[in-house]
Amino acid sequence: MSAVFGWLFVAAMAAVPVVFPDPYVLSVLTSAGIFIIGAISLNLLLGYTGQLSLGHAAFFGLGAYASALVSLGFDIGIGFGLRLRLDPQPVFVGFLAGIAVAGAFGWLLGRLAFRVRGAYFVVITICFAQVLRMVALNWVELTQGPMALIGIPPASLWLPGQGVVPLYTKPQSFWLVLGVGTLAFLLVRQVVQSRIGRALVALRENETLARSVGIRVTHYLVIATVLSAGIAGAAGSLFAHYVRIIDPDVFLFIYTVTMVIMVITGGKGTLWGPVVGGLIFGLMPDLLRGSAPPEAQWIAYGVLMILLVMFLPRGIVPAVAGLLPARRRPAPAIAAMVEPAP
Amino acid sequence: MDQALQHLVNGTVLGGTYALLGIGLTLIFGVMRVVNFTHGELYTFGAYMAYGLVALLHVDFFLSLVLATMLGLALGALIELVLLRPMRKADIDSVMLVMIGAALVLQNAGLWAWGGVAKLVPTPFAGTPLVFGPVSVLPLRLFVLGVAATLLLVFWLLLERTRAGIAMRATFQDAETASLMGVRVGWVHTATFAIGSGLAAAAGALLGPVFMVSPAMGDLVGLKAFAIVILGGLGNLPGAVIGGFALGYVEEFGGGFVSSEYRDAFGFLLIILVLAIRPQGLVALKERVG
Amino acid sequence: MLNRRTALLAGLALPALQRTAWAADPIKIGMTQPLTGAVAASGNYVANGAKIAVEVLNRAGGVLGRPLELILEDNKSNPREAVAAVDKLVLRDRVPVLIGAWSSTYTLAIMxxxxxxxxxxxxxxxxxxxxxxxxxxxxxxxxPTSAMEAVAFSTQLGKFTPAMRKVDFLSVNNDFGRGAAEKFSEALAAKGVTIGRTETMTPEATDLSAQLAALKQSDADTIFLTTGVEQQTLALRQAVEQRLGKRFVTTGGSFPDALIANPLPAGNTSFHILFYAPWFPERAPYPAIAEAYTAEWNKNNWEFAGLTEGFRGYDAVLTVVEAIRLAGKPEAEAIREALWKVDIHGVNGDIRFAKEGPAGQESGQNQPNVAIVTLSEGKTGLL
Structure with missing residues (x-):
């Protein structure tokens, strides 16, 4: 049932470019989709490990920069008169590089930050993104600093018989994001239903207990961070090749906050939470545009976030699911979505 | 050498305001276990109140600083009563999210009210620097340092010598025992958050006239305040003062002698270094499970 | 008979019908400017200039019998937001022509x-x-390009006493700042001036003491300052504090107007390269146009010094509307063709485009006028 519902949703989304070929609608949906992938990856940390990681924009930005730089090529001095040079690579190499670099930094941050918990952990993750922003801003030779990396090639796909096809058009970009998003969703579902997922939930619920029964807490946390960072890197890479310009502000705290709001609103620790929250917050700015100035919108998001945490702390998806079982007990579609792990 | 002396002076002035920021944040964490994401916004609020009073209402500059601090105090008390009091039983992460929401509201309300263009706050101080041998400093900056030092001293006296201060310290050490001993923990929390916010607003009102006042000025400052308290240890009051001055000097000397572009990054790099080399931090506390 | 009458009626009625349809349907002009963020002051001035140009033109009946509508989108002082703004303007609002985007970095991102x-x-x-x-x-x-500005400036070098012997640069770390440092170096070196060092700062930096301390060690007599008005103000104030004792020349046509109400101490004169000096409208190439613009601006009680940059938006709207008139229809390709034929008088002087860039895909470039304004103790003068 769950799978049927999920695939119906994917099919409905895939039909959008055919039914509404309006480029503006597609561009809004594509951007929303990219941030939903970011939110799905953040949910793995925030929802399933219970660690409030507020440096998520770091992985998103790293993926974006790595992917853009690999596909643009670079030639930089690395001290001692040595130079590091890379010729422009195909975009899919950049995409993989984006995932790898973000994943590697995920491992580094995991190793560093999971030495501490609570407030310290939160502050370290924030500082991590901040340092990366400073590097992107000032390592002009590599990143072009505030001038931004421009002219990033669009994503491309290898198709049998046609070779490498660049994805210029809005429907193509949209389908690509939908495809990657579906993969990310399935991967996260696989992870949370595996041994790793059970270990993560065990330590979220009671770390001391989990430790005492022999779960290697830091080990599993680092695995979750690497996975989460890798998916965020993939989202960042899609972003870079979609908007085709990247600047140091992708590391800003506000991007992390956007993803956090998506996860919290939809329901952290539920598979569909980030998707629902992401759709709401990805589409709202454009629906409200013209009727409310951006400042007023952000004020509304802030208020909504406060109200949700205070009165609906589990988010929309569990709340809606909570209403359904009253009809008839087996509502496995929703129940499976809500269940953090079997 | 001349340059080093100048950097020492600049770093001291900067460190004084950083200490004010850090001590407010660390006090709130120590007493209430709240990671205050609105701290940078209170800083911005103080700066804009000073601007509004001085430039628009033509209130006396010094009086404006006092009023801006009082308004920051009041806003802090309001935030505590409306948002934090109902969240007393909630976990630390939920409270953080509520504070992030509050920060979003404050920053965008500021942007809406004041517009996006940076403002200059007029001051009665001469624009000509005072010269001591190779070192020069604006009278305004010396005044800022003096006020920051005075506020730190007053705050310390309040904590050490008054009943309110004793109640605050008792709650700091053990909230449950304190409440058994008759301390009204709720009001201690309100007072603590108000005082912490007032200190942030004071820092904004003091530094606003030195630089310029803009809606996003609190973003980086709020993050730096986190850096300061992590350096000194969360909830450690003398640590925050040390952390504040440490960050001031690191930025100033790093910016002057290593790279002016990476100036703002030094504080954050310092934290990551401290944690990489000494994971228990400069001052170990019980939050640090490892 | 009947046929002729019907035809005649139809002939009369059709344009009338179309006109009523048009009147309800204004011609859109898209504009993106930094309305918030690090260079918001300039962006708001330019946007205001565009707004009053639209008001003035609408009062005179709009263009092609239709009113004009300016759709303004904030680019938040960020190149990526500039691209997002253009996406919205073109895809959602379907504007046939754009004006933007203040900083070179944002413009290059949009291109x-x-x-x-x-x-x-x-x-x-x-x-x-x-x-x-x-x-x-x-x-x-x-x-004007930095190169044009630098060459125009270098012809006025003789007006500076004591003469410029060696110059340093303090530039915002983006295309605008770096480009100006490069082009002014070339133009001044050609006049025999020695070129010293270039210090850069990030667009949102507020404490410039480290850069200024480094520049203080140099033996240059003049520093060229290229950045938005916010950082110009901060740099000039902090230079006094650090006792640099050097001459400052700001480039790019922005003016640190906050220093009129809050002047630097006596004895500090700064120089500003401007493209319109509102204190001296009679010295503009077409005083009547400059005075009309200035009067309209002052009606709104906006910051007087904002006129220095507001004219950019004003002239840009005049240019766009003239192109729409020449094109005869608000369609992108027709407007692009018509822009080559524009030849009008603006606040800054004549506006017409010469071809630049590779043959077959040239861009248009206008040749603007330059004024050097001095600022001392809150008072302006013309050099």
């Missing part, structure tokens, strides 16, 4: 989108050379 959507853009402020030399036929720049 690929112009090719993709085939919409022309009038560039009102950006000065980096490669905007018009990279082969983008949708770019029409009324602002």
């Amino acid at each position: 690929p989108k112009l090719l993709e959507y085939k919409v022309p853009m009038v560039v009102e402020t950006s000065s980096a050379s490669r905007i018009t030399t990279s082969g983008n036929p949708y770019v029409f720049r009324i602002a």
Whole structure:
């Protein structure tokens, strides 16, 4: 049932470019989709490990920069008169590089930050993104600093018989994001239903207990961070090749906050939470545009976030699911979505 | 050498305001276990109140600083009563999210009210620097340092010598025992958050006239305040003062002698270094499970 | 008979019907400016200039019998937001022509989108050379390039006493700042001036003590300062504090107006290269136009010194509307063709475009006028 519902949703989304070929609608949906992938990856940390990681924009930005730089090529001095040079690579190499670099930094941050918990952990993750922003801003030779990396090639796909096809058009970009998003969703579902997922939930619920029964807490946390960072890197890479310009502000705290709001609103620790929250917050700015100035919108998001945490702390998806079982007990579609792990 | 002396002076002035920021944040964490994401916004609020009073209402500059601090105090008390009091039983992460929401509201309300263009706050101080041998400093900056030092001293006296201060310290050490001993923990929390916010607003009102006042000025400052308290240890009051001055000097000397572009990054790099080399931090506390 | 009458009636009625349809349907002009963020002051001035131009033109009946509508989108002082703004303006609002985007960095970021959507853009402020030399036929720049500004400035070098012997640069770390440092170095070196060091700062930096301390060690007599008005103000104030004792010349046409109400101490005179000096409208190439613009601005009680940059938006709207009139219809390709035929008088002087860049895909570039204004103790003068 769950799978049927999920695939119906994917099919409905895939039909959008055919039914509404309006480029503006597609561009809004594509951007929303990219941030939903970011939110799905953040949910793995925030929802399933219970660690409030507020440096998520770091992985998103790293993926974006790595992917853009690999596909643009670079030639930089690395001290001692040595130079590091890379010729422009195909975009899919950049995409993989984006995932790898973000994943590697995920491992580094995991190793560093999971030495501490609570407030310290939160502050370290924030500082991590901040340092990366400073590097992107000032390592002009590599990143072009505030001038931004421009002219990033669009994503491309290898198709049998046609070779490498660049994805210029809005429907193509949209389908690509939908495809990657579906993969990310399935991967996260696989992870949370595996041994790793059970270990993560065990330590979220009671770390001391989990430790005492022999779960290697830091080990599993680092695995979750690497996975989460890798998916965020993939989202960042899609972003870079979609908007085709990247600047140091992708590391800003506000991007992390956007993803956090998506996860919290939809329901952290539920598979569909980030998707629902992401759709709401990805589409709202454009629906409200013209009727409310951006400042007023952000004020509304802030208020909504406060109200949700205070009165609906589990988010929309569990709340809606909570209403359904009253009809008839087996509502496995929703129940499976809500269940953090079997 | 001349340059080093100048950097020492600049770093001291900067460190004084950083200490004010850090001590407010660390006090709130120590007493209430709240990671205050609105701290940078209170800083911005103080700066804009000073601007509004001085430039628009033509209130006396010094009086404006006092009023801006009082308004920051009041806003802090309001935030505590409306948002934090109902969240007393909630976990630390939920409270953080509520504070992030509050920060979003404050920053965008500021942007809406004041517009996006940076403002200059007029001051009665001469624009000509005072010269001591190779070192020069604006009278305004010396005044800022003096006020920051005075506020730190007053705050310390309040904590050490008054009943309110004793109640605050008792709650700091053990909230449950304190409440058994008759301390009204709720009001201690309100007072603590108000005082912490007032200190942030004071820092904004003091530094606003030195630089310029803009809606996003609190973003980086709020993050730096986190850096300061992590350096000194969360909830450690003398640590925050040390952390504040440490960050001031690191930025100033790093910016002057290593790279002016990476100036703002030094504080954050310092934290990551401290944690990489000494994971228990400069001052170990019980939050640090490892 | 009947046929002729019907035809006649139809002939009369059709344009009338169309006119009523038009009247309800204004011609849109898209504009993106930094309305918030690090360079918001300038962006708001330019946007205000554009707003009053639209008001003035609408009072005179609009263009092609239809009113004009300016759709303004904030680019938040960020190149990526500038691209997002253009996406919205073109895809959602379907504007046939754009004005933007203040900083060279934002304009360069937008330029690929112009090719993709085939919409022309009038560039009102950006000065980096490669905007018009990279082969983008949708770019029409009324602002001077850094190179033009530098050459025009270097002809007035003789007016400075004591003479300039060695110069340093303090530049914002982007295309605008770096480009100005490069082009002024070339133009001044050609006049025999020695070129010293270049210090850079990030656009949102507020404490510039480290850069200024480094510049203090240099033996240059003059520092060229290139950045938005916010940082110009901060740099000039902090230079007094650090006792630099050097001459400052700001480039790019922005003016640190906050220093009029809050002047630097006596004995500090700064120099500002401007493209319109509102204190002296009679010295503008077309005083009547400059005075009309100034009067309209003052009606709104806006910051007087904002006129220095507001004219960019004003002139840009005049240019765009003239192109729409010449095109005869509000369609992107027709407007692009018509922009080549524009020949009007603006606040800054004549506006017409010469071809620049690779043959076959040239961009348009206007030749603007330059004034050097002095600021001392809150008072302005013309050098």
